[in-house]
Amino acid sequence: MAEVKRWHKYQETQAFLVALDISGFSRHMDKMDQLLAHRNSFFEAVKTTTLFDQAKTAGTVVTHFLGDELRLAFYDAVGAQAVRNFVEAVLQSLMHMNRMLTPERQTRVKGVVFAGVVIWKEWQGCPYLDGQLPYQAQHCIDLLNPGQVAMNSAFKQALESEAVPTGTMAERQCLDEPVYILYEEEGQ
Amino acid sequence: MTGAYFVVVFGHGTASKHLEAPQEAAEYLRRLVGTAWQAKAARFQDRVRVSIAPGGVMVAFQDSQPDRAVELCEAVVAQLQHQSTTHLALPPVCAAITHGYMRQIDDPDFGSNFEGSPAIAAARVMAKLAPGECAVERSVWEFSTLLNRCHTAKTVDGKAHDKPFHICIHQHIQFPTQVHSPAFPHAVPAEPPPVRLTPTPEFTQTVRQRLRDILQRPHMQEVREAIVGQGDGTAAEILLAPDQPETLLEAMDRLYHATKNCLARLQQASLRERQSLQHSLREIIGWQALLIMNREQLQAQQLAFHPRQDGLKKEIPLRLEAGIEVLVSSIGERAADFVLKVDNQQRTRVVGRHSFQADELEHGLSPTDQWTGVLQRIWSEVMKPEPPPREFSPDDIGRLQARLKGNERRSNSYYYIAVPPASAHALLVDRVLIERLHQTLPTLRLMYLIGPGQAGILLIDEYDFNEAVETFLRLLEDRDSETEATR
Numbered sequence: 297m298a299e300v301k302r303w304h305k306y307q308e309t310q311a312f313l314v315a316l317d318i319s320g321f322s323r324h325m326d327k328m329d330q331l332l333a334h335r336n337s338f339f340e341a342v343k344t345t346t347l348f349d350q351a352k353t354a355g356t357v358v359t360h361f362l363g364d365e366l367r368l369a370f371y372d373a374v375g376a377q378a379v380r381n382f383v384e385a386v387l388q389s390l391m392h393m394n395r396m397l398t399p400e401r402q403t404r405v406k407g408v409v410f411a412g413v414v415i416w417k418e419w420q421g422c423p424y425l426d427g428q429l430p431y432q433a434q435h436c437i438d439l440l441n442p443g444q445v446a447m448n449s450a451f452k453q454a455l456e457s458e459a460v461p462t463g464t465m466a467e468r469q470c471l472d473e474p475v476y477i478l479y480e481e482e483g484q
Numbered sequence: 485m486t487g488a489y490f491v492v493v494f495g496h497g498t499a500s501k502h503l504e505a506p507q508e509a510a511e512y513l514r515r516l517v518g519t520a521w522q523a524k525a526a527r528f529q530d531r532v533r534v535s536i537a538p539g540g541v542m543v544a545f546q547d548s549q550p551d552r553a554v555e556l557c558e559a560v561v562a563q564l565q566h567q568s569t570t571h572l573a574l575p576p577v578c579a580a581i582t583h584g585y586m587r588q589i590d591d592p593d594f595g596s597n598f599e600g601s602p603a604i605a606a607a608r609v610m611a612k613l614a615p616g617e618c619a620v621e622r623s624v625w626e627f628s629t630l631l632n633r634c635h636t637a638k639t640v641d642g643k644a645h646d647k648p649f650h651i652c653i654h655q656h657i658q659f660p661t662q663v664h665s666p667a668f669p670h671a672v673p674a675e676p677p678p679v680r681l682t683p684t685p686e687f688t689q690t691v692r693q694r695l696r697d698i699l700q701r702p703h704m705q706e707v708r709e710a711i712v713g714q715g716d717g718t719a720a721e722i723l724l725a726p727d728q729p730e731t732l733l734e735a736m737d738r739l740y741h742a743t744k745n746c747l748a749r750l751q752q753a754s755l756r757e758r759q760s761l762q763h764s765l766r767e768i769i770g771w772q773a774l775l776i777m778n779r780e781q782l783q784a785q786q787l788a789f790h791p792r793q794d795g796l797k798k799e800i801p802l803r804l805e806a807g808i809e810v811l812v813s814s815i816g817e818r819a820a821d822f823v824l825k826v827d828n829q830q831r832t833r834v835v836g837r838h839s840f841q842a843d844e845l846e847h848g849l850s851p852t853d854q855w856t857g858v859l860q861r862i863w864s865e866v867m868k869p870e871p872p873p874r875e876f877s878p879d880d881i882g883r884l885q886a887r888l889k890g891n892e893r894r895s896n897s898y899y900y901i902a903v904p905p906a907s908a909h910a911l912l913v914d915r916v917l918i919e920r921l922h923q924t925l926p927t928l929r930l931m932y933l934i935g936p937g938q939a940g941i942l943l944i945d946e947y948d949f950n951e952a953v954e955t956f957l958r959l960l961e962d963r964d965s966e967t968e969a970t971r
Contacts, residue, residue, distance in 0.1 A: 306790065308893065322608070322643065325601040328486070328587055335589075335599065343593060352593060361594040362537050363603055419514050420521065423595060424536035431506050434538045 301371050302355035303416050305423075311369040311414040312379045312451065313425065315433040316342075316386065316407035319442035321364035330401070335364075337403040341389035342366065347374065347382040358416045360425040367425050367433070369414045376411070376454035383409055383445055383479060391481070404442040408433045409478060411450035436470040443481030452476055487546050489533075489598065490553040490624070491582045493606040494560065495540035497613035499576035509575045510539055516577065517541050520559035522786070527552060533588070533598050540610065544586065544598050550627050553581050557618055557657045564660045576615030577659040580651070581630070582606040583623040609649050612640040618657035622650040630654070679788040679815055681779045688725055690817065691771050695721040698767050703760045706749070710742035724772055729943035732775055736952045739768060743959060762960050769956055770819030773806075776949050777814045781941045788815055796929040797922070801936050805902045806950045808931045809836030811941070812898050824957045834953045835902070838891075840865070840928075842903040842918050854914075858921055859884070862928075866891065866899070881924060888927050900929035 303309065318338055324330035342348055348368070351357035356371040370379055387405070394402035410433055415426045432448070440446060447455075452462050465476040494517050496509060503509045514536070521528055531546035545552045557579055568574060586600030602623060609619050625631045634652030641648050682690065699708040699720050711720040715738075724735050743765055750758055782788050789796055800808055806822060813820040813836075821837040827844060835841060845858045856876060863872035863880075866887050873880050888899055903918060922930050936942075942949070 322604045325604040328585070328600055331599050332587060339591065339594065348593075359594050360536070361589070361591070361597050363535060363597060363599055363607075366594065419518065419536055419541070420534045422534040422536050426507075426511075428507060430538050431510075 301373055303358045303369075303371065305416050305418060308413045308415050308427070309369070310372045311412070311429075312372055312374070312376065312454070313410045313412070313414050313429045313433060314368045314370070314379065314383060314407065315365060315410075315430070315437060316367075316383075316405045316445075317365040317437050319404045319406055333401065334403045337390060337393050338366065338405065341386045341393070341403075342368070344389060345382050345385045347378050347385075358423065358425065360423060360430075365437075367430065369416065369425050372411065372454070375458060376451060377458045377460050379409060379451075380455060380460065380478065383407075387443070387445070387479060387481065404481070406437060406440040406442050406444050408436050408440075408446050408448070408475065409451050410448045411454050412448070432471055432473075436475055439468065439470055444477060445479040446470070446475040447478040448473065448475055451478075485588045486585050486600075487588065488548065488584065489544040489546050489586045489600075489602055490550050491542060491544045491586075491602040491606045492553045492556055492579055493540050493542040493603075493610045494577060494579045495537075495610045496576045497578040497610060497615055497617065499615050500539050500611070503575075506539060512575050513539075513577065514541055516563055517543075517556075517560055520556060520563045523559050523563070524555060525786075527555060533596060535597050535603070537607070540607065542603060542606065544603070550581065550583065550624060550630055554630065554657070557581070557654075561657055561659055568660045574660060576661055578610060578613040578615055578617045578619075579657070579659070580606045580609040580613065580619040580621060581624050582609070582621040583627075605649055608642040609640060609651055612649075616659045616661040618654040618659065619651040620654055625652070679790050681783050681788050681815065682817070684779050685727075687779060687817075688727060688775060691725045691774060692721040694771050694819070695724050695768060698764050698771075701760075701764055703757060704764050706746045707742050707761070707765070710745050711738055714738050714741065724768065725775055729775065732772070732944055733948055733952055736769065736772055736956065739765070739772065740952075740956050740959060743956070747959070765956075765960060766821070767819050769953060770813065770821055773810045773820045773822070773949070773953065774814045774817075776942050776944050777810055778941050778943050779814065782811070782814065785941065787811065787941065790815070797932070798929070799932045799934045801941055802933055803905060803935055803946055804834070804933070804950050805836065805839060805841065806834040806953055807942065807946055808900065808902050808933070809834075809839065812836070812900065812929075812931075816898065822953055822957060824954065824961065832954060834950055834957065836900070838899045840899070840901045842901055845901065845918075845921070854917065855920065858917065859924070862921075862925070885925055885927060888925065892927070898929065899927070900931050903930060903932045905933045905935045 318334050321331065321334060324334070348357065351370055351374060356374055358369050360367040390403055390405065410429045412429045413427050414429055417424055417426045436446060446468060455462050462476070465478065467474050467476055494513055496503060496513070500506065533544045535542040543556060560577065560579070564574060564577065582602040582605045584600060584602040586598045586602055589597040589599060605621055605623065609621055613619055620630050620634050631652070633655050635655060637650055637652045639648045639650055698704060708720045711723055715723045723738055726732065726735050746761070750761065785801070787798065787800065789798060800811060802808065809820045809822060822834050823837050825833050825835050827833055827841065840862060845861050859876050860872035863884055866884060892898055901918060901921070918930065922928060936946070
């Protein structure tokens with residue numbers, strides 16, 4: 297039986313980094329119930345995906361929560377298409393939840409999906425994701441609109457290697473490198 | 485669950501946009517705050533939560549007064565002041581303090597964190613600060629101890645949809661700033677110890693499992709039987725890894741006797757067979773050795789550092805290099821890897837395979853330039869078979885650094901320099917030279933042997949242990965001249 301790859305701290309790991317940011321989270325900074333509601337919706341959308349459930353069980357995902365942003369690093373063995381489907385499922389789930397809510401209470405996210413090296417670390421008991429990708433992710437997320445998810449060239453290539461068509465995706469520049477709009481909510 | 489917190493966030497402020505190496509800057513910041521934290525570890529143990537962002541470190545104290553938040557800031561200032569005396573470049577550091585109610589987050593999938601206006605405000609304010617500044621946000625002004633030490637209030641803008649934030653700048657908490665260098669590996673302080681060691685009983689079980697795996701290899705059958713034959717039917721791995729530390733030397737002797745008999749019978753075996761056997765036997769003594777370490781003391785004395793930390797300097801309460809190898813291997817939970825080395829005084833020493841001895845390094849290849857000579861010695865070991873350069877360029881240093889890190893990553897081992905205790909042959913050791921080397925190659929750890937402290941970290945006598953390992957390695961070497969004896 298093939299060895300199951302799991303995350304190990306302080307080791308450079310080829311991964312798919314998904315960084316999703318709750319848009320406009322700080323707008324509600326004085327309303328703790330609103331913050332809670334947005335975060336709960338977001339967490340719920342992530343937890344109900346097939347990939348997250350499987351990856352948690354298999355130990356192929358590690359997470360880093362930063363208050364209004366959730367970062368998930370999947371071992372690259374899970375496959376680029378599965379990660380793309382995961383992002384789509386999260387956004388679809390949120391859209392479904394949002395249908396019943398007024399615009400102010402709707403939870404919307406934006407983010408990036410990058411392929412590359414990630415290092416899982418810990419500081420004073422707090423696990424976090426390190427490496428060049430998380431820094432690029434932070435910078436690129438700021439350039440996006442709510443409902444947009446972008447990917448880097450490496451993730452695009454990973455999709456193409458799995459025969460997933462990527463030809464029609466819009467291109468942006470982030471840190472002098474191209475990123476491609478992987479997903480965009482209708483109406484953007 | 486909610487509670488009142490004081491939040492301190494450390495970051496680079498407005499300078500973050502101009503950092504040429506943001507990742508290194510963030511790594512520096514974590515180490516800096518971590519070192520400051522460790523300096524007052526007892527104060528920061530309880531009712532504290534941490535959140536890490538790519539460019540910042542946020543600490544939330546569940547307190548009714550801002551004392552601990554201020555103490556942490558002051559400790560960071562002290563660390564920077566200390567470093568400013570020895571380093572040419574310091575990265576920009578600033579901080580913001582806020583107060584208010586926050587919700588604790590304890591999610592089984594996403595870990596512990598916190599949320600609320602103090603955290604958001606702290607992050608927003610910090611992003612607007614100039615290097616060196618410590619801002620006290622209006623939510624903390626009700627605490628006169630802080631307000632009395634502030635400059636006149638001012639307002640900073642938040643994001644587009646935020647309301648502005650009212651702050652004052654603390655007069656006494658000022659983070660020293662110097663001209664920022666794009667990369668500042670020389671300014672990296674020691675990291676705090678993040679490792680929680682497996683308790684001894686569980687670790688003994690781990691060692692036994694490893695020994696069992698090794699003893700089940702086909703070429704180990706004879707050794708396994710020879711070990712079992714010395715007991716009363718007890719499994720070999722238990723005979724080699726007893727629960728009672730006082731019988732560890734006996735257990736090592738069991739391995740010695742079993743090995744002696746088997747090696748004698750293997751004279752006619754192929755070189756490959758003998759090498760396989762020797763490799764497995766080295767692994768066994770490497771695992772056995774880990775059981776001499778008092779893991780609870782190791783943790784209590786904060787020696788449970790993470791072996792993959794860069795720039796690590798540690799004072800080790802031991803006398804001999806073999807003990808350091810046991811210590812770093814214990815923390816990494818890998819078998820110690822010993823080799824015998826004959827030093828320039830013709831003394832045989834048991835050392836770690838990936839260790840350098842400070843006094844040996846100084847006897848470099850270059851008689852005139854000792855510094856280059858030291859680097860050449862390291863190069864010869866790490867970059868072999870490539871000969872060392874006559875003079876080292878930045879590219880050469882970069883390549884050497886990368887190879888050190890790469891070898892560690894691939895072989896799960898750790899390079900370090902063992903510096904002997906002052907009471908031993910320390911007169912031969914130029915500590916300034918060793919420090920300079922450490923600054924050039926910060927991934928090389930410096931392990932200062934300082935002699936045993938009051939609470940020993942070894943469960944058996946260090947010299948007895950060293951003798952047992954040395955005798956065992958000699959036994960292996962005597963049977964095969966190709967065994968690695970010296971490097």
